[in-house]
Amino acid sequence: MQLLRLDQFAAHLNETFMVEIENVRSPFVLVEARPIQHHPVQGLVRSPFSLLFRHEAAVVFPQRIYTMSNNAMGEFGIFLVPIARDKDGFIYQALFN
Incomplete structure (x- = not known):
């Protein structure tokens, strides 16, 4: 399993x-990549973060x-x-903790 980190995604904002x-490739645009506030925990492998993607489907x-x-x-x-809908489509969130 690949351990994904915030810095990997932050470098690809708006990509x-x-x-x-369902066997069809569909484009999602990364619109936000930000850390999540947390209390330090010993042995934490990565800091928690959130990603937001926009998809323009109806x-x-x-x-x-x-x-x-x-x-x-x-x-x-x-x-x-x-998590939300706006004039341009739906917003999807991924949380990593």
Whole structure:
């Protein structure tokens, strides 16, 4: 299992990540990558962080693990949760803790 970190994603803000949805690759744009406040814990492997992605589909996709890829980062599984809708589509969040 690949250990993903905030700095890996922050370098790709506003880039497209392709997500596999029912055998179709669909573009999600990384619109936010930020740390989550936390109390230091001994042995913590990485600091917690949050990612927000925008998808311009008119339908919302359910929360679940999706296969995601980016040219620079390769392919990985990510748990996405729909959290909001705006004029441009739906916003999905991934939390890492």
